[in-house]
Amino acid sequence: DVKVTQSSRYLVKRTGEKVFLECVQDMDHENMFWYRQDPGLGLRLIYFSYDVKMKEKGDIPEGYSVSREKKERFSLILESASTNQTSMYLCASSSRRDRDQETQYFGPGTRLLVL
Amino acid sequence: TQLLEQSPQFLSIQEGENLTVYCNSSSVFSSLQWYRQEPGEGPVLLVTVVTGGEVKKLKRLTFQFGDARKDSSLHITAAQPGDTGLYLCAGAPNSGYALNFGKGTSLLVTP
Numbered sequence: 001d002v003k004v005t006q007s008s009r010y011l012v013k014r015t016g017e018k019v020f021l022e023c024v025q026d027m028d029h030e031n032m033f034w035y036r037q038d039p040g041l042g043l044r045l046i047y048f049s050y051d052v053k054m055k056e057k058g059d060i061p062e063g064y065s066v067s068r069e070k071k072e073r074f075s076l077i078l079e080s081a082s083t084n085q086t087s088m089y090l091c092a093s094s095s096r097r098d099r100d101q102e103t104q105y106f107g108p109g110t111r112l113l114v115l
Numbered sequence: 116t117q118l119l120e121q122s123p124q125f126l127s128i129q130e131g132e133n134l135t136v137y138c139n140s141s142s143v144f145s146s147l148q149w150y151r152q153e154p155g156e157g158p159v160l161l162v163t164v165v166t167g168g169e170v171k172k173l174k175r176l177t178f179q180f181g182d183a184r185k186d187s188s189l190h191i192t193a194a195q196p197g198d199t200g201l202y203l204c205a206g207a208p209n210s211g212y213a214l215n216f217g218k219g220t221s222l223l224v225t226p
Binding site: 004033040041042043045048058090092102103104105106107108109111 | 157
């Protein structure tokens with residue numbers, strides 16, 4: 001079974017703090033994704049990466065950056081947290097090697113509260 | 116831009132009833148996924164459909180991909196309280212790596 005883990009289930013941070021969200025997958029997947037999920041807005045793609053050290057902006061990259069130094073790990077960074085970044089953050093991964101290459105496997109999510 | 120429209124947005128039914136959730140788009144997708152998400156958890160993959168007209172069954176759940184690969188439906192027979200959750204459809208465009216997600220259908224099944 002694919003396993004995607006996220007470093008924290010719940011985080012509380014203050015405005016202006018730098019926040020790191022870590023995601024690790026154990027299936028040697030090439031692609032990794034960061035989404036945020038908000039009521040009424042659904043899942044919105046922040047950034048994705050299709051290879052080590054590669055990154056692509058998603059629909060809402062402003063205020064975020066990412067790092068992919070190793071294949072299994074994809075980090076989301078909030079350079080200076082703001083209250084409008086309070087959300088559920090979901091990491092996902094997918095493989096390019098099989099027929100279902102678009103199928104994404106999700107982690108359990110990190111619920112971030114910025115005060 | 117939200118390319119996938121899901122309906123209904125909310126659904127509250129009693130145990131034993133049948134229901135259908137729809138996922139529609141004007142765009143063609145190379146594949147379409149259905150996920151279920153429980154509160155406070157990440158989405159869990161239910162099924163991937165890749166061929167136009169394809170029908171897949173998962174116990175009491177039946178998934179259909181439209182012939183033109185622009186839409187899909189999820190039918191649940193004899194719903195149970197354990198089916199409660201947020202159902203998300205997601206489509207893969209013919210190019211690119213990212214999925215387009217619908218906003219989800221929130222299902223509540225009461226005993």
